[in-house]
Structures are given as structure tokens and as C-alpha cells.
Amino acid sequence: MRKTDVTSKTGQPSEIAITDPVSDGIALKLRELYSGFENEGIPDTLLMLLDKLDEAERAYGNREK
Amino acid sequence: MGDTLDGRTEFKRQLLKALPSLRAFAISLCGSHDRADDLTQECVMKAWSKQETFDLETNMKAWLFTILRNEFYSQMRKRGREIQDSDGVFTEQLAVHPSQYGALDLGDFKTALDKLPDDQKEAIILVCASGFSYEEAADICGCAIGTIKSRINRARNRLQELLTISGEADFGPDAEMSAVLRHSISA
Numbered sequence: 001m002r003k004t005d006v007t008s009k010t011g012q013p014s015e016i017a018i019t020d021p022v023s024d025g026i027a028l029k030l031r032e033l034y035s036g037f038e039n040e041g042i043p044d045t046l047l048m049l050l051d052k053l054d055e056a057e058r059a060y061g062n063r064e065k
Numbered sequence: 066m067g068d069t070l071d072g073r074t075e076f077k078r079q080l081l082k083a084l085p086s087l088r089a090f091a092i093s094l095c096g097s098h099d100r101a102d103d104l105t106q107e108c109v110m111k112a113w114s115k116q117e118t119f120d121l122e123t124n125m126k127a128w129l130f131t132i133l134r135n136e137f138y139s140q141m142r143k144r145g146r147e148i149q150d151s152d153g154v155f156t157e158q159l160a161v162h163p164s165q166y167g168a169l170d171l172g173d174f175k176t177a178l179d180k181l182p183d184d185q186k187e188a189i190i191l192v193c194a195s196g197f198s199y200e201e202a203a204d205i206c207g208c209a210i211g212t213i214k215s216r217i218n219r220a221r222n223r224l225q226e227l228l229t230i231s232g233e234a235d236f237g238p239d240a241e242m243s244a245v246l247r248h249s250i251s252a
Contacts, residue, residue, distance in 0.1 A: 037089035
């Protein structure tokens with residue numbers, strides 16, 4: 001439970017592990033790459049899909065009442 | 066759980082929160098932004114349709130990753146291996162959006178990552194990038210913890226081979242400083 005250990009010791013949520021193999025150069029590079037993808041933002045198509053699903057469900061719920 | 070308005074709102078809130086990481090996992094797994102977005106979309110629709118069975122007290126992120134991962138393999142089985150993206154995809158994307166990916170060696174790293182077998186790739190991404198524990202990754206992949214550890218070790222060895230690095234000193238934040246020092250000594 002790597003992540004839990006780190007969080008409990010520092011009080012800060014962290015993806016950085018104390019031990020290998022999740023804190024060495026390869027892991028850091030992988031996280032750098034992954035963070036880049038995370039920070040790209042969510043495409044509008046995905047957000048619109050969620051809104052449509054939500055709307056459809058609300059409309060269905062209203063019809064049921 | 067999604068039988069009340071509050072439940073639905075909370076479900077959507079948690080889903081939105083997990084979405085950036087879920088999409089990053091999809092991109093890392095597929096090697097292609099377009100395909101990853103299709104996969105993420107499929108995952109969201111599946112998750113939405115299953116929300117009645119989801120317990121809000123449990124780990125939404127792990128639940129979503131499991132759905133996406135299963136959908137990825139399902140699509141792979143349907144379409145066959147030929148759909149996997151070529152190594153050139155990231156290079157092409159790098160040329161279009163260089164600012165998104167930072168230094169060039171990140172592109173090299175992505176190219177190497179794409180060459181890993183899928184089971185090794187997902188294991189190293191889940192534990193080393195997505196922030197899951199070994200146990201959580203094992204649950205997501207439906208295998209033993211030891212299998213996850215073994216796959217990560219093999220993934221790391223293969224990445225090191227592909228990146229032709231002899232050790233950590235040649236790879237990472239200290240590499241530039243080492244190069245400067247070597248240059249200073251030889252000058």
C-alpha cells in the first residue's frame with residue numbers, strides 16, 4: 001500500500017513512493033508523461049456526452065413521475 | 066445508487082473528478098489520443114448505465130479503470146492486434162503539440178512505452194503513474210499481486226533496454242547536470 005504510507009507520513013497526498021520501483025527515474029518519467037495527458041483537459045465531446053446522459057436520465061425520470 | 070437526484074449528482078461529480086486520470090490511462094494504454102477518447106467515451110457510457118450497481122462508498126476511480134481496461138481488451142479481441150498504433154503516432158503528435166509534452170526525451174519514453182506488451186504496460190502505468198497500490202492494480206487487472214509486481218519488473222527491464230540506459234544516473238533529473246559536469250571537466 002505504497003500510496004497510503006506516503007500520505008500518512010507527510011500529511012500530503014502524493015503519488016511519489018519512498019521505495020523502488022515506483023520512485024526512480026523510469027517511474028518519474030512515466031508520471032511526467034501521464035501528468036501531461038491529465039493536464040490536457042477533458043475534450044468537449046466527453047463533457048457533452050455526460051450532460052446528455054444526465055439530461056436523458058432526468059427527462060426519463062420526469063416521465064416516470 | 067443512482068435512484069435519487071443527489072445520488073446521480075454525486076455519481077457524476079465523482080466521475081468528472083476521475084475523468085482526467087481515466088483518460089490519461091486510456092492514452093497511455095492505446096498510444097493514440099483519438100482511440101483513447103473513443104475508449105473513454107465508451108467507458109463513461111458503460112459506467113453510466115451501471116451506476117445503479119455502483120456503491121458511492123467504494124473507489125470510483127478503480128471501478129472506472131476496471132471498466133475501461135476491460136473495454137480495451139474487449140476491443141482488442143474484436144479488432145485484432147493490427148489496430149494498435151504504430152510507433153510514429155506520438156512523433157506525429159509531438160510535431161503538432163510540442164509544448165504539451167516537454168522535452169524530446171519524453172517522446173522517446175512514450176515510444177518505448179508503446180512497445181511494451183499490454184499486460185506489462187497497464188501494470189506499470191496503474192502503479193507508477195495512476196497512483197494505485199499493487200493490490201488495487203491486481204484487482205483492476207484480475208490477477209495476483211505477485212503477477213503485477215512481476216509485470217512491473219519486466220516492464221522496467223524492457224524500458225531500460227529500449228532506452229539503452231545503463232542505470233538511473235543516466236536517466237532522470239540528474240542527467241543534464243552530469244552532462245554539464247562532463248563537459249566542464251573535458252573543457
